[in-house]
Amino acid sequence: MSRFVDLLLETARTRGAERGITTGEPHAPVRSTWGEVHQRALRMAGSLVRGGVGRGTAVAVLAGEPVMIAPAVQGVWLAGGSVTMLHQPTPRTDLGEWAEDTVRVLDMIESKLVLLGAPFDQLAPVLRERGIGYLLLGELEAGEPLAEVVESEEDQPALLQLTSGSTADPKAVRILHRNLFANMTAMVEASELDVDDDIMVSWLPLFHDMGMVGFLTVPMTVGLELVKVTPVEFLTGPLIWADLITRHRGTITAAPNFAYALLGRRLSGVDDDDRYDLSTLRLALNGAEPIDEKAVASFTAEGARFGLRPECVFPAYGMAETTLAVSFAPLLSGLRLDTVDAEELESGQRAVPAEQGRSFALLGKPLRGIEARIVSPEGQVRGEREVGEIQLRGEAVTPGYLTVEGPVATQDADGWLATGDIGYTVDGELVICGRQKDVIILAGRNIYPTDIERAANTVAGVRAGNAVAVRIDAGSRRERFAVVVESKHAGEAEQERRIKKDVGARVFESVNARPTAVLVLPPGTLPKTPSGKLRRAAAGQQLAGSIAAESQG
Incomplete structure (x- = not known):
């Protein structure tokens, strides 16, 4: 049974x-x-x-x-x-x-x-x-x-x-069933869920694993109090999230990075410091997409006015292939960053600590029952602070996919799942640099699209969270990249020129490489997954003609 x-x-x-x-x-x-x-x-x-x-x-x-x-x-x-x-x-x-x-x-x-x-x-x-x-x-x-x-x-x-x-x-x-039981019980243990006192508050979609497993199946299975609204309610009025936490004394919530950035912006426009009470939150899980320290800082700074404790930020790494969670940061440790030398990371595939450089979130050690290792492209197991593909093994790992061509196994002969995520370990904790399929290779350097996109997102007029780096001529000796952003100023010639110039400059400052082209598109143009993540490969295919025209122009 x-x-x-x-x-x-x-x-x-x-x-x-x-x-x-x-x-x-x-x-x-x-x-x-x-x-x-x-x-x-x-x-x-x-x-x-x-x-x-x-x-x-x-x-x-x-x-x-x-x-x-x-x-x-x-x-x-x-x-x-x-x-x-x-x-x-x-x-x-x-x-x-x-x-x-x-x-x-x-x-x-x-x-x-x-x-x-x-x-x-x-x-x-x-x-x-x-x-x-x-x-x-x-x-x-x-x-x-x-x-x-x-x-x-x-x-x-x-x-x-x-x-x-x-x-x-x-x-x-x-x-x-065994995957679900293993991951659920490991998450309950690692997050120290208290079925008597904890109250979950969520708007996450139930067709996504974080919503379906983390914020419906877990509370229903272990008997935890849950307040659940739909994504539509959140997206049409993001402050409902803070309101629900306040009125229901919520202790646990979760969302992708973009949602915390959005809530931080909305909280900044609230004049009454007594309108919300976020002091009850002990875990604000941040997962499902790369964690941006600026977005987290905005959320915690604005939330502090309403009693939010910065240590409640709870970075996590997960995927449907492990049912939901792979690793959780230590409880009440907040967002901790590992800053590494950019040149060593890009050219040497090593995460060498540095005072300035690239910063990545520390995502904690794997949950009980999950093993992790870092593997080179040649299949060699790498050591501490050596960058490679993350592979996982354990009771929570799925045995395979169903596809239109039929079943496909996910594990090798020894039970390891190749995640497609590039990262490294620090004292046993996982750090994610990016997706293998998205890494842009320029003159032997591995450039991560998240660095490009974060730089583009700092430009005035770019819709927050709506910038995407697109590989051009992937795998060739002349691999290049373009940047596509959404803006309400799309179609305004003077504003478009400014945005393109500023994006190119900010990206160059960040990664020491210039985009071949910068496209400015109207809001709602970029392709996204049903859960709201930008789809880089789809953007490249959909906009290939426009990117080519822009790069020649």
Whole structure:
């Protein structure tokens, strides 16, 4: 029997009436205990089993309201199935393309069933036209509850987590029950979660692993209080995040770097120092994208007016391939930086300490049950402060992907997963420099696109977090790069000239290399993943013609 499901059932039985989930903020908040969620899940599971769902059945979920998603995914697990959270269409999405991409995903995971909930229940006709089977979440609770939980095995998939790549070429990480249990319990231990006192506050999307595993599955499984809103509520009014922490006395939250930068900017415009109380926060996890010390400094400086302690910043490293987390920084240590000599890093592949140079966040030691090593391009294991690819091994590591071409293994013969991340270790702690596929090689130097992008983001008029470094002629002797930024001044000739000049100058100051071209585009142009990360390779493909024209002009 799955230890994960066992723990879920034990929590519902022993703590179900004590802790729960609050949804519907800020307009119509409703709190449901985890016991109530479990009872709804049993009724949904009963309907699913009677409808043919059983051990190993892949079930997709498309819904926006956490109050419906929580019992739905638990119901699938109680019925013996695996869960896939589908990417959600936005108002700008072409529904025809989205439907075709969704069919491709469902074929890949071998699912014939979508659980459909508000606000996406209006897409029922789109699914029906393409022969996609669906059930409305609101109707699943009508039947009798499941009499006996369908037993799942440890090596059975619990989550088929879609990656953040192209929706037209999908890939799903096979997260087994044993992977989920191992990573969840290690995270609970490393973060010293207190089920009696901790209160999680989150707006993270549930189709992303940090939202789905960290801020729904964990609190539901161990019985932790959770306040959950949708990304739309945060993006339309970022200060709701601070408001929820204040009113609910939140102790734990998490987000990618860009969100802390955004919240810091919004807090700077608040005149009343008593409007928010962020003093209850003990962990503000920062992960899912590179950590920018300037963004963190802005967040902590502005947050200090409202009682925020800088030591609550909690840098982390993770990926869906390890279920969620790889490493956590030491508790209450805040953001710690490792500054290294830029030339040694770029040319010598060594992280030599220096007073000035490149600075990277220290991300802590691997969690219990995870091993890490640094490997050279030739496959040799590297030593302390030697740069190479990070490889991982352990109980939380997925055995493979599902792709449109079929299953693909992730581990080598010795169980190591090649992450594609470039980094090094300091006293056993992991440091990430960048993604292997994104590194720009100029005259034997390895230049990391995050350094270029941070420099571009300091230019007035560039939309914060919307600058991307694009490789040109990758792998050739004449490899070059361009910088593409978004700005509300796109189309204004004089402003565009200034932005291009300033970006080129700032980038040269930062990495001692000039971009071949600088493009200034309107807001909303750059391609992003469903979770909001910029897609460098896609940007290069999408803008290849414009970059070529700009570089010749």
